[in-house]
Amino acid sequence: MLEYARWKYILIAVVLALALLFALPNVFGEDPALQVARKDHSPVTADAQKEVGDFLTQRGIHFARTYIDNGRLMVRFANVPQQLAARDAVNDQYAQTYITALSFAPRTPEALRALGLRPMPLGLDLRGGLYLLYQVDVNAAVQQALEGYAQDARRALAAANIPVKDVTVAGPGSDKPYTVRIVLPADADAGAARTTLATPLQGLTIATESLASGSAITATMTAAQVRERQDYAIQQNITTLRNRVNELGVSEPIVQRQGIDRINVQLPGVQNSAEVKDILGRVATLEFRLEDMQNNAIEAQQTGRVPLGSKLYTHTRFGRPVLLKREVIATGDQLTNATSGQSQEGPSVNVRLDARAGENMLRTTRANINRRMAVVLIEKRRETQDVGGQKVSREVTDEQVINDATIRGIFSNNFQITGLQAGEARELALLLRSGSLATVIYPIEERAVGPSLGRDNIDKGVTALIVGMAGVFVFMVVYYKAFGLVADVVLLANVVLLTALLSMMRASLSLPGIAGIILTVGIAVDANVLIYERIREELRKGVSPQAAIRAGFDKAFSAIWDSNLTALIAGIVLWVLGTGTIRGFAIVLTLGIATSMFTSLMGSRALLTLMYGGRRKIARLSI
Amino acid sequence: MEFFSHQTSFRFMATRKVWYTLSALLMIVSLASFFTRGLNLAIDFTGGVSGEVSFPRAVNVEDVRTKLTAAGFREPQVQNFGSSRDIAIRLPPDAKSTATEIRTRLDTALRAVDPGVQVTQLDVVGPQVGNELRVSAIWALFFTLLGIFIYIAFRFHTWRLSSGAILAVLHDPILVLGFFSLTQMSFDLAVVAAMLAVIGYSLNDTVVVFDRIRERFETNRRSPPDVVLDQSINQTLSRTIMTKVVTSIVVVALLFLGGPVLKGFSAALLIGIIAGTYSSIYISSALALDLGLTAEHVFPTVKKAAFDHLP
Numbered sequence: 001m002l003e004y005a006r007w008k009y010i011l012i013a014v015v016l017a018l019a020l021l022f023a024l025p026n027v028f029g030e031d032p033a034l035q036v037a038r039k040d041h042s043p044v045t046a047d048a049q050k051e052v053g054d055f056l057t058q059r060g061i062h063f064a065r066t067y068i069d070n071g072r073l074m075v076r077f078a079n080v081p082q083q084l085a086a087r088d089a090v091n092d093q094y095a096q097t098y099i100t101a102l103s104f105a106p107r108t109p110e111a112l113r114a115l116g117l118r119p120m121p122l123g124l125d126l127r128g129g130l131y132l133l134y135q136v137d138v139n140a141a142v143q144q145a146l147e148g149y150a151q152d153a154r155r156a157l158a159a160a161n162i163p164v165k166d167v168t169v170a171g172p173g174s175d176k177p178y179t180v181r182i183v184l185p186a187d188a189d190a191g192a193a194r195t196t197l198a199t200p201l202q203g204l205t206i207a208t209e210s211l212a213s214g215s216a217i218t219a220t221m222t223a224a225q226v227r228e229r230q231d232y233a234i235q236q237n238i239t240t241l242r243n244r245v246n247e248l249g250v251s252e253p254i255v256q257r258q259g260i261d262r263i264n265v266q267l268p269g270v271q272n273s274a275e276v277k278d279i280l281g282r283v284a285t286l287e288f289r290l291e292d293m294q295n296n297a298i299e300a301q302q303t304g305r306v307p308l309g310s311k312l313y314t315h316t317r318f319g320r321p322v323l324l325k326r327e328v329i330a331t332g333d334q335l336t337n338a339t340s341g342q343s344q345e346g347p348s349v350n351v352r353l354d355a356r357a358g359e360n361m362l363r364t365t366r367a368n369i370n371r372r373m374a375v376v377l378i379e380k381r382r383e384t385q386d387v388g389g390q391k392v393s394r395e396v397t398d399e400q401v402i403n404d405a406t407i408r409g410i411f412s413n414n415f416q417i418t419g420l421q422a423g424e425a426r427e428l429a430l431l432l433r434s435g436s437l438a439t440v441i442y443p444i445e446e447r448a449v450g451p452s453l454g455r456d457n458i459d460k461g462v463t464a465l466i467v468g469m470a471g472v473f474v475f476m477v478v479y480y481k482a483f484g485l486v487a488d489v490v491l492l493a494n495v496v497l498l499t500a501l502l503s504m505m506r507a508s509l510s511l512p513g514i515a516g517i518i519l520t521v522g523i524a525v526d527a528n529v530l531i532y533e534r535i536r537e538e539l540r541k542g543v544s545p546q547a548a549i550r551a552g553f554d555k556a557f558s559a560i561w562d563s564n565l566t567a568l569i570a571g572i573v574l575w576v577l578g579t580g581t582i583r584g585f586a587i588v589l590t591l592g593i594a595t596s597m598f599t600s601l602m603g604s605r606a607l608l609t610l611m612y613g614g615r616r617k618i619a620r621l622s623i
Numbered sequence: 624m625e626f627f628s629h630q631t632s633f634r635f636m637a638t639r640k641v642w643y644t645l646s647a648l649l650m651i652v653s654l655a656s657f658f659t660r661g662l663n664l665a666i667d668f669t670g671g672v673s674g675e676v677s678f679p680r681a682v683n684v685e686d687v688r689t690k691l692t693a694a695g696f697r698e699p700q701v702q703n704f705g706s707s708r709d710i711a712i713r714l715p716p717d718a719k720s721t722a723t724e725i726r727t728r729l730d731t732a733l734r735a736v737d738p739g740v741q742v743t744q745l746d747v748v749g750p751q752v753g754n755e756l757r758v759s760a761i762w763a764l765f766f767t768l769l770g771i772f773i774y775i776a777f778r779f780h781t782w783r784l785s786s787g788a789i790l791a792v793l794h795d796p797i798l799v800l801g802f803f804s805l806t807q808m809s810f811d812l813a814v815v816a817a818m819l820a821v822i823g824y825s826l827n828d829t830v831v832v833f834d835r836i837r838e839r840f841e842t843n844r845r846s847p848p849d850v851v852l853d854q855s856i857n858q859t860l861s862r863t864i865m866t867k868v869v870t871s872i873v874v875v876a877l878l879f880l881g882g883p884v885l886k887g888f889s890a891a892l893l894i895g896i897i898a899g900t901y902s903s904i905y906i907s908s909a910l911a912l913d914l915g916l917t918a919e920h921v922f923p924t925v926k927k928a929a930f931d932h933l934p
Contacts, residue, residue: 135751443747444751445749445752447745447746448742449743452743453743456882457884460881460882460885463880464877464880468872468874468875468876468877471873471876472872479865511882512888515813515881515888515889518874518876519870521873522873525866525870529862529866533861533862537858559831562831563827563828563830563831566774568823569767570767570771570820571820573766573770573819577759578816579759581813582813582816
């Protein structure tokens with residue numbers, strides 16, 4: 001007699017039903033689609049949906065249907081040429097309002113989508129795209145913070161009329177790192193200085209020491225503060241990169257932190273990497289400053305003597321020197337919006353400042369009418385140089401005047417920057433709008449996969465999967481007859497279960513992931529083989545068929561358990577230590593081992609009990 | 624169908640000296656090749672540029688190489704693959720340039736050959752990343768082996784069985800390394816993943832055989848150890864072969880149909896599976912025997928009670 005508890009049947013049925021449901025979205029495939037988003041990030045309305053649809057029809061471009069997904073308009077097409085034609089048409093017509101991105105829309109029926117069921121996302125190696133790994137210069141971020149403290153300290157001491165001899169900053173990597181050192185002359189009151197500095201240097205560890213020629217106050221950032229500052233820089237950079245990626249119109253981009261000081265960016269469908277990377281990696285900000293009208297810029301350039309309180313710049317376009325006052329009226333950080341447009345003087349960027357900067361601007365323009373004001377574009381990049389055979393990488397800052405003009409009227413928080421080329425205006429507006437990067441980032445790894453190669457990879461992977469599985473299925477039936485068929489059903493259930501788990505986790509499927517699924521099929525067979533060989537052995541001993549089945553499962557259990565556990569160790573190590581595609585493989589492998597234990601131990605036992613269970617007398621087994 | 628219609632009774636243990644010699648020879652060759660020739664490390668580990676480009680018409684490989692050298696790339700490796708229009712390029716790491724600069728220079732140089740060039744795939748790995756990936760691969764190997772050693776020590780109470788299993792576990796990845804060193808096939812991250820899977824599965828067989836040895840000793844305490852070991856291996860033989868045949872079916876499908884990306888991965892798996900089958904029979908059990916394994920060492924060590932709650 002062969003029996004199996006009813007609750008186990010129910011459990012298996014429920015798990016399988018759920019697995020089928022979650023795995024279902026993967027069978028429908030994908031349509032080429034165009035994602036249309038509004039530049040101002042407001043959701044696309046139903047009216048706009050109709051308008052774009054009518055426009056495409058009018059242009060003679062066929063599309064399957066349009067719908068709104070997450071505030072974005074999706075237009076589906078039957079084929080890629082139509083998709084490309086539609087993108088060009090929409091870009092021509094609606095360049096001011098919309099950003100478009102090529103994407104693939106799953107053909108999953110509405111009913112399933114409404115339940116939140118989605119297919120597994122495909123990795124970049126399967127759909128084509130650009131993978132970038134950025135190194136974030138977190139040390140520069142800490143250095144910046146220290147310099148900020150130094151400036152605040154100087155300002156506070158000046159306001160309190162305390163003389164200062166020197167203020168130095170010791171950044172990361174120096175003898176006494178993360179320290180601001182303020183040296184006071186002998187006649188200064190160190191106690192008063194320390195009291196004054198309490199506010200600007202709040203939170204830092206402050207110490208006073210006596211020197212031969214006066215005293216010195218050192219303020220050191222704690223380890224927690226340094227880490228906080230580094231985290232802030234990464235977080236800020238991630239936000240900015242996300243904004244920029246969105247502005248570029250990439251569908252389903254991934255921007256995430258990797259390790260302590262890295263950010264990985266995955267851009268499906270992006271091919272033109274040079275332009276994308278140029279925009280992603282740029283650290284650009286603006287400063288508005290008044291021109292120094294009392295001194296002669298050309299003279300300053302020739303003599304090399306720049307008047308106190310001023311700084312010498314070069315005009316990007318005209319190449320002439322410009323002398324600007326050190327005081328900054330407003331900076332790019334205080335911007336609330338920037339859009340490119342057209343003015344009488346050519347392409348322009350319309351700028352909107354926040355209240356504080358607006359007030360400052362109003363005060364300045366009112367007092368300086370008919371004087372000149374300049375816009376300085378500050379860009380940072382990283383440069384590697386050979387210094388005495390050693391490669392030294394350092395941050396380079398370019399500061400250039402992109403525009404200077406006479407202040408003709410009083411304005412506050414809303415004005416235009418002119419004197420740009422059309423492309424420049426658009427790019428500058430994008431950079432300003434997406435916010436500045438907190439610190440320099442530079443790509444250290446880049447992997448680009450063309451769309452045709454992606455297609456090729458997925459075709460090969462799927463072919464290998466089908467052929468491999470078919471081979472196993474046929475072999476199992478030939479070798480174990482009816483029991484082989486049971487094993488095949490169980491193997492199929494295992495693949496469904498694995499697909500369901502991967503879809504639920506939204507783990508993206510890469511080529512090594514497909515290899516993992518194939519390998520899991522091979523592994524899952526092992527458990528069945530162990531059980532069946534045991535059953536055959538028992539039968540040879542002359543045990544009755546039903547007792548042989550029971551003994552087969554019972555005796556094979558410890559071997560199955562042990563052997564899967566060792567493979568699980570390898571899978572988990574890879575999962576924890578691996579990155580990218582290797583992790584994808586590890587996830588599939590680990591989950592596959594877990595699901596195969598479930599299906600072969602519980603699933604096949606349930607199936608065999610159904611076939612051979614009950615009180616019937618079985619003469620022989622088809623094994 | 625059955626591979627072996629009746630219970631086989633091969634005398635595995637009697638010929639073990641021959642197999643020891645063969646194994647030792649293979650391992651020496653593998654290690655010698657590994658230490659002298661080294662591995663053909665992919666850019667995952669060395670850093671550098673690896674790309675595939677497709678030209679609208681056939682191009683001369685030499686021409687592409689000259690153009691790349693002129694563009695300032697040192698020792699470019701240029702090869703045809705597939706057709707005379709498709710070219711694979713590999714460049715050594717360049718610490719001085721950023722990924723973006725390299726990409727721009729490469730694009731310009733390739734356009735000089737033919738403006739219609741299409742870059743189908745391009746990987747740029749910084750030397751720093753390459754270094755880190757190498758270190759993390761070594762750590763992954765280390766932790767997998769460590770985890771498995773701990774597991775074996777815990778699972779088989781006698782050091783005689785444990786040592787056999789550990790040696791078998793080391794044997795298989797060494798042969799895989801030897802294969803990659805001798806053939807100079809590209810050794811990339813995916814191969815490391817395959818090696819870890821091999822380590823996991825190689826032990827799989829050993830564990831199944833040991834499980835049976837434990838059972839045989841339990842029921843049959845008086846038989847000499849070599850007889851028990853032979854019986855255990857023979858009884859699990861058809862399972863061992865069957866599982867390996869099935870796993871090989873899928874791995875061979877991957878090897879021939881999975882495309883170039885998975886070639887190294889599936890080759891490593893195939894070598895590992897073959898080596899694993901052999902090592903579980905000849906290395907782990909035979910070594911345990913030579914270390915003086917007897918029934919007293921194994922029995923009564925394991926409580927079957929642990930598996931009372933069967934699913």
